[in-house]
Amino acid sequence: MSIESMGRFVYGLDPKKREQKRQDYIKHREAYLRRANKHYLKNRQSCIDRAAIWNKANKKRRNKILLKYNNTNHSRILEMRAKTRERDRDKINEYSRLWHKAKKIEVYSFYSKGIPKCACCNIQEIEFLTIDHIEGRKKFGHKRGFSGSKLLKWIIDNHFPEGFQILCWNCNAAKGLFGNCPHRKKMEVVKS
Numbered sequence: 001m002s003i004e005s006m007g008r009f010v011y012g013l014d015p016k017k018r019e020q021k022r023q024d025y026i027k028h029r030e031a032y033l034r035r036a037n038k039h040y041l042k043n044r045q046s047c048i049d050r051a052a053i054w055n056k057a058n059k060k061r062r063n064k065i066l067l068k069y070n071n072t073n074h075s076r077i078l079e080m081r082a083k084t085r086e087r088d089r090d091k092i093n094e095y096s097r098l099w100h101k102a103k104k105i106e107v108y109s110f111y112s113k114g115i116p117k118c119a120c121c122n123i124q125e126i127e128f129l130t131i132d133h134i135e136g137r138k139k140f141g142h143k144r145g146f147s148g149s150k151l152l153k154w155i156i157d158n159h160f161p162e163g164f165q166i167l168c169w170n171c172n173a174a175k176g177l178f179g180n181c182p183h184r185k186k187m188e189v190v191k192s
C-alpha cells in the first residue's frame with residue numbers, strides 16, 4: 001500500500017466510522033500497541049523510512065500533532081529528559097569537553113592566522129589564551145558572562161566576524177585595566 005492510499009484509507013473514512021475506530025482503539029489500546037511494537041521491531045527500517053516520507057509530506061499536520069503531544073505531556077517529557085540527562089551525564093560531559101576543545105582550537109587558530117598565540121606577547125600555551133573583544137564587548141552586545149563555549153558557538157554561528165583577537169590572560173587583563181598592555185609600553189620606550 002502506498003503512503004497516499006494509506007492516508008486515504010485512514011483519514012477518508014466517514015466521521016461515524018472514524019469515531020467507531022477511535023473507540024475500538026481506546027478499548028484495545030494495549031493489544032494495538034503490542035502489535036505495533038512487534039511490527040516495528042520486525043520492520044524497523046521500513047517503518048522509519050515510511051514515517052520520514054509522511055513527515056515530509058505533512059509538515060503542518062505533524063507540527064500540530066507534536067505541539068499537542070508536548071502540551072499534554074509536558075511534565076512527563078521534562079521528567080524523562082532529566083532522567084536521560086542524569087543517565088548519560090558522563091557521556092554528555094565528555095562530549096561537551098571534546099566539543100569545547102576542538103572549537104577552541106578552530107576559533108583561536110582562525111584569529112591567530114595559524115598556531116594559536118597571544119597577539120601581544122606571542123605566548124602559545126592554549127591554557128593561557130582567551131578571546132579578546134578588540135573594541136570592547138558593547139560593540140557586539142555581549143554581556144560579561146558571555147564567554148567560553150557560548151562565545152565560541154556565537155563566533156562560529158556568525159561566521160568568524162572581525163573584531164576579535166587572541167590574547168593571554170595577562171595581556172587581556174592589562175588591556176582591560178590600563179587600556180594598554182605593559183608589553184606595548186616597553187616596546188614603545190625601546191623604540192623611541
Ligand SMILES: [Zn+2]
Nearest residue numbers: 118121168171
Ligand atoms: Zn600575552
Ligand SMILES: [Zn+2]
Nearest residue numbers: 120171181183
Ligand atoms: Zn602583552
